[in-house]
Structures are given as C-alpha cells and as structure tokens.
Amino acid sequence: MSAVMITRKVRKWEKLPGKNTFCCDGRVMMARQKGVFYLTLFLIVGTCSLFFAFECPYLAVHLSPAIPVFAVLLFLFVMAMLLRTSFSDPGVLPRALPEEATFIEMEIEAANGNVPAGQRPPPRIRNVQINNQIVKLKYCYTCKIFRPPRASHCSICDNCVDRFDHHCPWVGNCVGKRNYRYFYLFTLSLSLLTIYIFTFDIVHVVMRSVDKGFLNTLKETPGTYPLNSDHRVLVCFFTLWSVVGLTGFHTYLISLNQTTNEDIKGSWSGKNRVQNPYSHKNIIKNCCEVLCGPTYPSVLDRRGLMQDDLPVSTTSAALSSSSSSNPVPQTTKTTAPLIPNEHTPDDAKPSIAASAQTSPSRKRSTLPSCRPWLHPRLMLKHPSPRTRPISCMRGRLTFVAPP
Amino acid sequence: MAETHSLQDLQQPIISSKVFIQRDYSSGTICRFQTKFPSELESRVDKQQFEETIQTLNNLYAEAEKLGGKSYLEGCLACLTAYTIFLCMETHYEKVLKKIAKYVKDQNEKIYAPRGLLITDPIERGLRVIEITIFEDRSIGSAR
Numbered sequence: 396m397s398a399v400m401i402t403r404k405v406r407k408w409e410k411l412p413g414k415n416t417f418c419c420d421g422r423v424m425m426a427r428q429k430g431v432f433y434l435t436l437f438l439i440v441g442t443c444s445l446f447f448a449f450e451c452p453y454l455a456v457h458l459s460p461a462i463p464v465f466a467v468l469l470f471l472f473v474m475a476m477l478l479r480t481s482f483s484d485p486g487v488l489p490r491a492l493p494e495e496a497t498f499i500e501m502e503i504e505a506a507n508g509n510v511p512a513g514q515r516p517p518p519r520i521r522n523v524q525i526n527n528q529i530v531k532l533k534y535c536y537t538c539k540i541f542r543p544p545r546a547s548h549c550s551i552c553d554n555c556v557d558r559f560d561h562h563c564p565w566v567g568n569c570v571g572k573r574n575y576r577y578f579y580l581f582t583l584s585l586s587l588l589t590i591y592i593f594t595f596d597i598v599h600v601v602m603r604s605v606d607k608g609f610l611n612t613l614k615e616t617p618g619t620y621p622l623n624s625d626h627r628v629l630v631c632f633f634t635l636w637s638v639v640g641l642t643g644f645h646t647y648l649i650s651l652n653q654t655t656n657e658d659i660k661g662s663w664s665g666k667n668r669v670q671n672p673y674s675h676k677n678i679i680k681n682c683c684e685v686l687c688g689p690t691y692p693s694v695l696d697r698r699g700l701m702q703d704d705l706p707v708s709t710t711s712a713a714l715s716s717s718s719s720s721n722p723v724p725q726t727t728k729t730t731a732p733l734i735p736n737e738h739t740p741d742d743a744k745p746s747i748a749a750s751a752q753t754s755p756s757r758k759r760s761t762l763p764s765c766r767p768w769l770h771p772r773l774m775l776k777h778p779s780p781r782t783r784p785i786s787c788m789r790g791r792l793t794f795v796a797p798p
Numbered sequence: 799m800a801e802t803h804s805l806q807d808l809q810q811p812i813i814s815s816k817v818f819i820q821r822d823y824s825s826g827t828i829c830r831f832q833t834k835f836p837s838e839l840e841s842r843v844d845k846q847q848f849e850e851t852i853q854t855l856n857n858l859y860a861e862a863e864k865l866g867g868k869s870y871l872e873g874c875l876a877c878l879t880a881y882t883i884f885l886c887m888e889t890h891y892e893k894v895l896k897k898i899a900k901y902v903k904d905q906n907e908k909i910y911a912p913r914g915l916l917i918t919d920p921i922e923r924g925l926r927v928i929e930i931t932i933f934e935d936r937s938i939g940s941a942r
Contacts, residue, residue: 475880489924494816523823530823540926544827558827580877673826687873689863690889694924 401705408697412490413554421697423482425567426552432481432567438634439477439585443470445627446592450599457602462595469588476581477566484693485571486557488538488546496539503534528672545673547656561655570655573693576686579649582642589638593631600628652681811914812934819852819928829859831920831928838932842913851905851917852928855898862894895921 408421416425425432443466451463491499503519510516519534521541532541535548538555542548547559549569558572570578648658652674657663663671675681817838822830833852835845872890876883902919910917910930918929 472880475882479881488926491926492923495818495923495927495929498816498818525823525826532823543821543926544823577881683870684865686877687870688865689869689891690873690876690884692889692892692895692921694921696922 399707401707402702403705404700405703406697407695407699407701410701410703411695411697413487414552415487415554417697424484424695424697425481426562426564426569428551428564429567431564435477435565439470439473439588442592442627442630443588446596450595453599453603454595458598466588466591466595469584469591473581473584473588476577476584479577480563480570480574480581481566481568483568483574483577484695484697485569486559486573486691487552487569487571487693487695488540488543488555488557489695490537490555491539499534499539499541526672528670530672545654545657558654559656573691579642579645579686582638582645586635586639586642589631589635593628593635596628596631649682649685650678652685814932814934817930817932819930821926828863829920829925830856836930839915839930842915842932843910847909851909854901855920855928858894858898858901862891862898 406421408417408424411417414427416427416429417423418425446466447463451466454462507517519541521532521534523530523532523544525544530544532544534540535542535555537548537553540555542555543557545558546555548555549559549562551562552569554569556569556571558575560570560575560578562569563578566578566581568574645655648655651663651671653663653671657671663669675684815838817836819831819836822832824830831852833849833856835848839848869890899919899921902917906917914933914935916931916933918931920926920928923929
C-alpha cells in the first residue's frame with residue numbers, strides 16, 4: 396500500500412498566488428486585464444505610423460531630415476518605457492510561508508492578551524517610528540504579513556506591492572517601487588512625443604496652406620481625409636492635456652517623495668502636524684532618489700525551479716483502507732484554517748501550530764486563505780483554485796508509507 | 799562541552815522551530831534588520847556573534863541601497879540607453895546581493911551549522927525577515 400509521488404520541476408511563477416499573468420516562461424509579468432493596454436499600444440503606434448507615413452516625407456524634404464529621425468528615436472524610447480513598465484515586476488512582496496504566518500499570529504496573540512468572548516479583537520496594527528514620525532503598519536490578511544511602510548495591497552492583482560503608487564490600466568500593471576521611474580519616463584516621453592507630433596502637424600498644415608492655400612490643401616488629400624493632419628491635431632490636442640497633466644502631477648509627487656496612494660489618502664497632508672518622513676526636504680534630492688536611485692531587484696524569483704509533488708493512487712483496494720488508516724496530514728488539515736483566528740476552537744489551536752511546523756514540504760498551493768470578518772475586501776473575493784481545499788482528492792489518495 | 803558537527807553529518811535534520819528576525823524601519827524604508835537577540839537562540843549561539851552577523855548584513859544592504867555619485871551615474875547612463883544596458887550589465891544592487899549570498903553561506907558553514915542553526919538568505923523571503931531554522935540538537939540526545 397504505497398502512493399507514488401511524481402515529482403516534477405516547475406518554475407516558481409506557475410505556483411505564485413495572485414492574479415497576474417505571466418508570459419515568456421515567467422520573464423513577463425502583467426495584470427490579468429490587458430484590454431486597455433492594447434488600446435494604449437494601438438493609439439501610440441497608430442498615431443506615430445500616420446505621422447511617419449504622411450507628414451515626415453514632406454517635412455524631411457522641406458524642413459530637415461532630422462525631424463523624422465528625432466521622432467523615431469523618441470517613439471522608440473516611449474515604446475521601451477511602456478513595455479518596461481508593463482512587463483516588469485512592480486515590487487510584489489511574496490506572501491508569508493506557513494511558519495512565518497504562524498509566528499506572526501502568535502506574536503499578535505501574545506500582544507493582544509486575552510480578549511473577552513464576544514468582543515472584537517483589536518485591529519492588527521504595528522507602530523513604528525520613522526524619522527520622529529509614528530507610522531502605522533497594517534496587517535494584510537491575504538498575504539499574512541505586516542505590510543512594510545508605503546506598501547499597499549492591490550485588489551486587482553491580489554498582491555502586496557512595495558511603495559505602491561497605483562494600478563494603471565493603461566499600462567496593464569501596478570506601478571510600484573521597481574517600475575515607477577519607467578512609468579514616469581513613459582509619461583514624460585509620451586508628453587514630449589505628443590507635443591512634437593502636434594507641433595509638426597500644425598507646421599505641416601501651415602506650410603502646405605502657405606504653398607497652396609488652405610482649402611486647396613484639404614482638396615489635395617481627399618483619399619486621406621479621415622487620416623489627415625487636421626484630425627490628428629485634434630486627437631493630439633486632447634491627448635496632450637491628459638498626458639501632460641499626468642506628467643505634471645507625477646513631477647509634483649516626485650519632488651515631494653510621495654506616492655499617488657498617499658496623496659489620495661491624504662497621509663501627509665499636514666493635518667495633526669503629520670509630515671512626510673520619507674522626504675529629504677530637498678526637491679533635487681527627492682528627484683534623484685526616485686529617478687536615479689538604485690534599481691531594486693525582484694524578490695519573486697519567477698524563473699526559479701521548485702519541486703511539485705503530484706500524488707498518484709496505485710490500487711483500488713487502497714481506497715477502502717484510507718479511511719481507517721492515519722489521515723494524510725496534507726489533505727485533512729487543509730480543510731481547517733491553517734492560522735488560528737477568532738473562529739478557531741481553542742483546543743484546535745496548539746495542534747494546528749504544531750502541524751504547521753512539522754510539515755515543511757507543504758506547498759503554498761494548498762494554503763487556505765483566512766477570511767476574518769474584519770476584512771471586507773476578502774468577502775467579495777472568489778477563492779482561487781489554489782486555495783480551495785482539495786477534499787475532492789481525498790478519496791483517491793492512499794496512505795503514504797513511511798520509509 | 800557540546801560536540802560540534804556540520805550539517806552534512808546529520809542524517810535527517812529535524813526542524814525544532816524557526817525564529818524570524820523582523821525588519822527595522824526606524825531609519826525609513828531602507829533594508830535593515832533588527833539586531834535584538836532572540837531568546838530562542840540564547841543556548842545556541844553567542845549574542846555578540848549573532849549581532850555581528852546581523853550588523854554586517856545591514857551594512858551590506860546599506861551599501862547596495864546607497865544614494866551617491868555612483869548610483870546616480872548608473873541611473874543616468876541606464877536612462878540614456880533606455881535601460882537596455884541592463885541586458886548585458888549587472889546592476890550594483892545585484893552585485894551586492896551576490897556578496898550577501900556568499901556571506902550568508904560562509905556564516906552558515908563556519909558558525910551556525912555547527913551549532914544546529916541555519917540562516918536563510920533574506921532575499922528568499924522577500925527581504926522581509928531573516929529566517930533562522932533551529933534544528934534538533936542530536937548531540938545532547940533529547941529534543942529541545
């Protein structure tokens with residue numbers, strides 16, 4: 396009576412929790428909804444193609460060939476920054492492994508002491524002092540960690556992201572510590588590109604009008620009327636205000652070393668004399684830190700290899716014996732909450748803590764998520780296939796014989 | 799005096815418990831770990847030795863994240879090449895991380911493994927904690 400465990404090597408990205416999509420065997424990491432990102436690509440590539448096709452030949456001949464050359468370089472830079480922002484890890488914090496989660500839970504229980512029955516346990520907050528300012532670190536129930544300062548949980552990607560700025564649907568990814576500078580350079584270079592195309596569209600129309608008269612210019616290009624420079628001028632005009640506005644907003648945030656998230660929440664708005672403890676109080680130093688600081692590596696190790704154990708049953712006779720023999724720790728324990736919380740009966744808590752320590756080979760995929768009533772976000776969350784208890788497999792598993 | 803043995807000699811090391819050294823955020827968001835000596839390690843390792851290990855790790859991370867002329871130069875040069883330079887060049891942070899990995903392995907081999915402890919490189923835990931695994935001390939012949 397023995398189970399055969401097939402061990403295969405998988406890349407770690409295949410087993411990562413969260414709602415990201417991965418491409419190129421873990422090299423590319425994006426959010427699940429990519430529709431708006433494709434629209435961004437289409438708008439940029441489309442507008443630039445029309446500019447290169449219709450205006451550039453005329454401008455290269457009548458003004459200077461440097462104009463299209465510079466436009467191409469700027470276009471390539473914009474695309475590089477967009478792809479870098481969209482495809483890189485924004486600074487996702489990996490979730491706590493069972494032992495770490497248990498350790499934190501035990502620390503919280505020790506800190507809270509005995510809570511009388513029927514009373515709400517106090518909120519899970521840790522206070523730290525940063526540069527003479529008290530900062531509250533919140534506990535993330537999904538990731539089972541106390542979030543570092545400036546980190547926040549993105550509900551769209553279902554990850555805690557370090558120095559979380561915002562989730563941008565236009566780039567199809569979160570903007571966080573690792574890709575903020577690429578995002579800023581993308582908006583900045585896109586503003587420059589839009590202004591450049593807008594300017595030269597107007598120059599093109601003016602030059603043609605001077606040559607041939609304004610109405611004649613429109614008559615001259617009937618086949619391309621829907622695509623001519625006048626329409627593009629209008630498109631550029633409206634795009635310009637939004638992109639330039641966004642660039643201006645982020646320039647303001649960078650000079651103060653703030654994130655969009657903090658700005659929206661008003662964390663450092665000056666009420667109750669709270670000041671931003673992360674700011675160097677010097678605009679240049681703040682800009683240098685955000686834009687020219689060290690490039691942080693990804694802590695996710697998406698392409699690392701790990702063991703994936705797939706149990707395979709051998710005989711049908713083993714099925715009848717599985718109920719009478721000792722329960723397999725991995726399957727029976729996953730139906731109970733791993734971390735004792737206010738819903739766990741007291742007598743189950745020590746056994747859960749002990750089993751968590753003695754099952755080092757437990758995969759993250761069998762970890763059920765804890766859903767305390769305090770966290771409204773989790774009420775709406777669908778249980779991902781990885782966190783659903785694998786009770787359906789119990790009937791087909793046999794007892795693993797010890798060596 | 800307790801026998802010293804390396805981890806290779808242990809046939810099947812049994813994990814007794816794990817201790818997690820948390821981050822120290824008192825100087826901001828830079829990577830720094832608390833140097834407070836955990837009570838679980840009192841009987842295993844010298845307090846001075848432990849603090850020296852953590853302090854060295856803190857210094858290495860500070861070196862990786864240092865804002866200075868060198869990091870600004872690297873950032874500006876990379877920006878001018880649209881960050882394609884990182885396809886062929888390692889960043890300063892990655893170079894220091896390799897140094898840290900080597901240091902952790904060194905410390906494990908020389909100091910912690912003979913005492914039945916194992917330090918996990920913090921990068922494997924997302925730079926959130928330093929995980930120290932305490933193994934059952936076989937030489938004494940009883941579980942801790």
